[in-house]
Amino acid sequence: MRAWSHPVVPTIPGHSDAPRLHDTASDSIVEARPSDVARLYVCGITPYDATHLGHAATYLAFDTLQRVWRDGGYRVHYAQNVTDVDDPLLERATATGVDWRELAAEQTNLFRADMEALGIIPPDDFVAVTDVIDDISAAVHSLRESALAYRVPTPDALPTPDGPGADLYFDIRAAERQAPWTLGDESNLDRASMLNLFAQRGGDPDRAGKRDQLDPLLWRAARAGEPAWDSPVGAxxxxxxxxxxxxxLAELGTDFTVQGGGSDLIFPHHDMSAGHAAALSGHPLAQVYSHTGMVAYQGEKMSKSLGNLVLVSKLRAGGSDPRAIRLALLAQHYRTDWEWTADQLVAAEARLAAWTLAFGPIAVPAAVAAESASESAVDVVDRMRAALVNDLDTRGALEAVDAAIEAGVDDPALVGAAIDALLGVKL
Structure with missing residues (x-):
């Protein structure tokens, strides 16, 4: 599937070190140093109500990671999915009287436009679930053949030529015995917390016929009125x-560098995804599990279910400069939970104006600036790099640029190029 246009990322003198990130699995700061190619997977959207600022903050965080890797001389291979068939999407389509395929296409296009406007480096592989149904069903069949998946009687499923339809579930305990994975490896949660989150986030702990309350659904048998595909494990x-x-696994292979997403995906999604992958491949899914904080609005976590969404597209339509939106998000540390207010956008617009005056195309030429400068532009760029390498400290990088305005630098153009390359803001 088509992603979006790649922004031009300038090359600047010097280079970043390998970034250090918080790893959720070990609850520690670890070095995300690729052995060859930096391989990154970030979970994509379910395309309805896209793109709110929580989405944007997550994809911006991992855009920053890409920029640090690239500045360090690493090649990056980035993959992202689009969950273009799932219960929330189908429910929204039914409620609004829109065909689910049309809704998914419309919202995916809007997401593309928002990402391009924000200057987000696109994935190399932008994969719709509906384009890989055969691959997914083959994986489920493989798990069933390995006795890691089992049938649960499903009275409302459509009958099959072989008898009643049945949903297929992943056998967590069998997988723990056979694969290099244990439930909770990524989330570090106790069972009570897992059960609570599982029920909140699409799980069905009380489903009759399951071997373990936390066993997740692998394949939903066909129901009347729902989209379905023929497969080796039934429609x-x-x-x-x-x-x-x-x-x-298909795009990046095993043991890839970083698995990323919002903190609401830690459990069950990333824990279960890692378990499925380990069961299929015999290897861990990723080396580092990195998660972004939640964005609140009007006192509540921004979410589709609550409807308290601030959409990038609406901010843009209202005249907000996407660069200012980006700066407002960069002013928060990616791992913190925080609340969006209109004042943050106003502050970001003021920052953008000040940076443009100091380091943009109309800035004082280097030969003139050097006469009154008390700061080396190279030192400013070094401080920006040091902040970003340190667990993507974008706030520290922004503060380094702000301080450079106060001091004056000998080469404003270099700082402007670094702002573009490292922070993704073209002045």
Whole structure:
């Protein structure tokens, strides 16, 4: 599937070190140093109500990671899915009287436009779930053949030529015995917390016939009025977690560098995705599990279910400069939970204006600036790099640029190029 246009990223003198990131699995700061290519998977959108600022903050965080890797001389291979068939999408389509395929296409196009406007480096592989149904069903069939998946009687499923339809579930305990994975490896949660989150986030702990309350759905048998595909495991459609496992393994292979997403994906999605992948491949899914904080609005976490969304497209339509939106998001540390206010955008617009005056095309030429400068532009860029390498400290990088305005630099153009290359803001 088509992604969006790649922004021009300038090359600047010097280079970044390998970034250090917080790893959720170990709850520690670790070095994300690729052995060759930096391989990154970030879970994509379910295309309805896209793109709110929580989405934008997550994709901006991993855009920053890409920029640090690239500045360090690493080649990056980035993959992202689009969950273009899933219960929330189907429910929204039914509620609004729109065909689910049309809704998914419309919202995916809007997401593309928002990402391009924000200067986000696109994935090399932008994969719709509906384009890889055969691969996913083959993976589910493989798990069933390995006795890692089992049938659960499903009275409302359409009958099959072989008898009643049945949903297929992943056998967590069997997978723990056979694969290099244990439930909770990525989330570090106790069982009570897992059960609570599982129920909140699309799981069905009380489903009769399951071997373990936390066993996740792999394949949903066909129901009347729902989209379904023929497959080796019967007509139906994928469960949520298996799609990312299959896409990530196909595009990036095993043990890739970083698995990313919002903190609301830690459990069950990333924990289960890692389990599916380990069961399929015999290897861990990723080396580092990195997660972004949640964005609130009007006192509540920004979410589709609550409807308290601030959409990038509406901010843009209202005249907001996408660069200012980007700066407002960069002013928050990617791992913190925070609340969006209109004042943050006003502050970002003022910052953008000040940076443009100091380091943009109309800035004082270097030969003139050097006469009154008390700061080396090279030193400013070094401080920006040091901040970003340190767990993507974008706030520290922004403060380094702000301080350079106060001091004056000997080469404003270099700082402007670094702002573009490292922070993705073209002045």
């Amino acid at each position: 139906g459609r994928p469960g949520w977690h298996i799609e990312c496992s299959v896409i990530a």
